[in-house]
Amino acid sequence: MDNSSSTAPTGTKAVGYGNNHSFSSLGPIEFERRPLGADDVGIRILYCGVCHSDVHQVANDWSNTVYPCIPGHEIVGEVTGVGSDVTTFAIGEIVAVGCMVDSCGTCESCRDDLEQYCEGPVGPTLTYNGPVKPDGSNTYGGYSDAIVVKQHFVLKVPANLDVKAVAPILCAGVTTYSPLKHWKVGAGQRVGVIGLGGLGHMAVKLASALGAEVTVFSTSEEKQGDALRFGATLFVLSTDADAMEALELRYDLLIDTIPAAHDPNPFVKLLKRDGTLAVVGLLMPFSEKTNNQEVAFHRRSIAGSLIGGIAETQEVLDFCGQHQIAPEVELIAIQDINDAHNRIKAGEVHYRYVIDVANTLTPERS
Ligand code: NAP
């Protein structure tokens, strides 16, 4: 049967960098973006940040990767098309897309502007790696030339921010801003940031802009100067047991960004009464059991936190605009993405790679 006369709208050809197996490196993959719907914004991608989550996801570290996997959830781009129901975005505008592109919109979490905790049948639809919807479709992220996104999930970029350095705010920024806001961090409080990488360096900048006194707990001595430059007043090697002991019972909030299984107990002891260890880095079990005696005796909490809602993502973008907070970025060509992932694994990134998508990803050059 000849379908060529079908009137069903067809999508647009797109190209991205992804992999087809956990053990293969990333390379060009052609795919199709859906046609622009009435509620959609079409975006030509300019820049995309490289999150450690991308490294975990392509390697199937969380045992939930659906291949092909085309990562990228720190997206900055230019609007190329708007559906008939879109009134707040215009062609040519610079916009951003973070970690989610859909959610049920009706559950309690969605109604509370916490789409990341959507309790609908498939949870939030992440910008890449789905979830796989009932129709079997996957989602593909910002390591690609274009994306089509429902308007609710598209964000405004403050005009005074450098467009090349905005991308990391979309994940690293909101993932650390959200716990800072949830635990009501402000002047007079002590915040510890554990791990000075993509998330950690944003946590330091945001917490100090909120007025907190910030300490960085790091495994890398050479990062001390950067930590102080980003706004910390104290830098501690977390491997230095004496220095750690001297800081017990001191912190209101610790934001733990370590990406690998580790022992939380030395950090629990740093919390003062009612303090919280907010774990954002590890989405797997700790390497050691928590000693609940240390937790109970000072009514401490061990918590987790996932990215941030859409309203909060807009809030952190605006906050960065107001406070002139810029992530520390190194622009890379998309052809260098495998090297960038290896460097992230080796702890060599200072502090976020951002792919110069528009200037390096073209069908001819990929
Ligand atoms: P990153 O740039 O690689 O930074 C992680 C930092 O942790 C490193 O710079 C290093 O800092 C420290 N570190 C690394 N390996 C360590 C180890 N084995 N033991 C102790 N410290 C170690 O990564 P990122 O992009 O910030 O992401 C961090 C984690 O957050 C990843 O696992 C990612 O998947 C997760 N994440 C979670 C969410 C969420 O919603 N909860 C959102 C985004 C990302 P020092 O050199 O200072 O020690």
Ligand code: ZN
């Ligand atoms: Zn991320």
